[in-house]
Amino acid sequence: MHAVVFERYGGPEVLEYTDVPDPEPADGQVLVDVEAVGINYRDVYERGGPGYGSDPPAIIGVEGAGTVVDTGERVAWVAIPGSYAERIAAPRDKLVPVPEGVSSEVAAAALLQGMTAHYLAHDSYPIQEDDWVLVHAAAGGVGLLLTQMARLRSGRVIATTSSDEKAALASDAGAHHVIGYDDFAARVHEITGGEGVAAVYDGVGKATLLEGLDALAPTGRMILYGAASGRPDPLDLSVLSAKGSLYVQRPTLATYARSPELLRDRATALFELIAIGALNVRIGATYPLDQARQAHEDLTGRKTTGKLLLEP
Numbered sequence: 213m214h215a216v217v218f219e220r221y222g223g224p225e226v227l228e229y230t231d232v233p234d235p236e237p238a239d240g241q242v243l244v245d246v247e248a249v250g251i252n253y254r255d256v257y258e259r260g261g262p263g264y265g266s267d268p269p270a271i272i273g274v275e276g277a278g279t280v281v282d283t284g285e286r287v288a289w290v291a292i293p294g295s296y297a298e299r300i301a302a303p304r305d306k307l308v309p310v311p312e313g314v315s316s317e318v319a320a321a322a323l324l325q326g327m328t329a330h331y332l333a334h335d336s337y338p339i340q341e342d343d344w345v346l347v348h349a350a351a352g353g354v355g356l357l358l359t360q361m362a363r364l365r366s367g368r369v370i371a372t373t374s375s376d377e378k379a380a381l382a383s384d385a386g387a388h389h390v391i392g393y394d395d396f397a398a399r400v401h402e403i404t405g406g407e408g409v410a411a412v413y414d415g416v417g418k419a420t421l422l423e424g425l426d427a428l429a430p431t432g433r434m435i436l437y438g439a440a441s442g443r444p445d446p447l448d449l450s451v452l453s454a455k456g457s458l459y460v461q462r463p464t465l466a467t468y469a470r471s472p473e474l475l476r477d478r479a480t481a482l483f484e485l486i487a488i489g490a491l492n493v494r495i496g497a498t499y500p501l502d503q504a505r506q507a508h509e510d511l512t513g514r515k516t517t518g519k520l521l522l523e524p
């Protein structure tokens with residue numbers, strides 16, 4: 213079968229579309245035909261260096277949707293290594309059923325980023341009616357879903373984006389105000405009448421974390437859930453008292469979906485929102501599997517919006 217392998221750590225150039233042996237399911241695993249692969253920023257960290265996913269040489273990626281070869285069941289997953297491939301051997305308890313009416317493309321586009329947006333808005337900081345929150349990179353995969361999720365909880369969203377096209381998408385997703393990254397904390401205080409936001413949702417990291425603390429209301433929550441601009445420097449905790457008794461969380465979906473039950477419950481809640489039309493899943497681009505390198509270049513070059521998929 214064909215798959216995308218990274219032979220060593222590095223930039224997009226280490227991704228090789230190549231022939232590999234078909235996977236052979238072990239006990240508790242099933243063979244799945246992959247119909248859509250989800251690209252996530254974690255894939256950039258995985259090929260970039262140790263500590264985030266598989267060690268090279270390995271097939272990259274963890275998300276997708278497809279069909280169980282033996283039973284014809286339609287399934288999706290967010291945490292199965294080796295997902296940039298035509299087939300995977302999947303542990304049964306890491307698969308979630310895809311309901312009728314949700315295509316494999318939408319399932320692969322929604323599951324990882326949608327469950328992330330769901331736990332961020334419901335658990336990391338449970339957004340209350342009329343709360344102001346700040347969503348960075350709001351036209352991205354997580355960002356568009358999180359903006360909509362915050363609106364579903366009746367929050368008020370201030371969004372950051374880096375271009376007019378992205379600003380329009382964030383606005384369409386429900387952001388009340390869309391701003392650029394320059395002096396964003398000062399802009400947040402203008403918009404909120406000096407109060408600041410109840411929570412900052414930050415997947416950008418190094419470039420935004422410290423200024424984000426200044427955008428928070430007293431006792432506000434900094435939810436640092438990613439590092440698209442690089443890992444932030446270590447934080448001196450005394451800063452949190454000086455800036456208003458703040459909280460910081462560094463969450464990961466792996467915690468919030470750590471058991472098969474938690475994974476299924478959140479996937480079910482997400483698919484219900486999609487099925488009733490409450491959540492719009494934007495597939496920004498679909499690339500053939502052999503174009504994974506280009507997809508990574510576009511993602512890290514900030515050229516993309518919404519979700520990126522690979523088609524095996």
Ligand SMILES: NC(=O)c1ccc[n+]([C@@H]2O[C@H](COP(=O)([O-])OP(=O)(O)OC[C@H]3O[C@@H](n4cnc5c(N)ncnc54)[C@H](OP(=O)(O)O)[C@@H]3O)[C@@H](O)[C@H]2O)c1
Pocket residue numbers: 251252253254324325328349350351352353354355372373374375378415416419437438439440441442463464465466511512513514515516517518
């Ligand atoms: N903790 C979790 O459970 C979890 C789960 C899923 C994803 N994440 C994190 O969520 C974040 C978003 O992931 P995603 O897959 O949805 O990606 P994405 O938001 O679609 O793409 C990243 C976006 O970040 C913004 N950005 C700002 N500075 C950047 C820089 N220096 N380089 C590249 N991009 C930059 C860009 O938007 P602008 O051009 O508008 O700034 C870019 O489009 C990532 O940090 C990812 O690790 C975390």
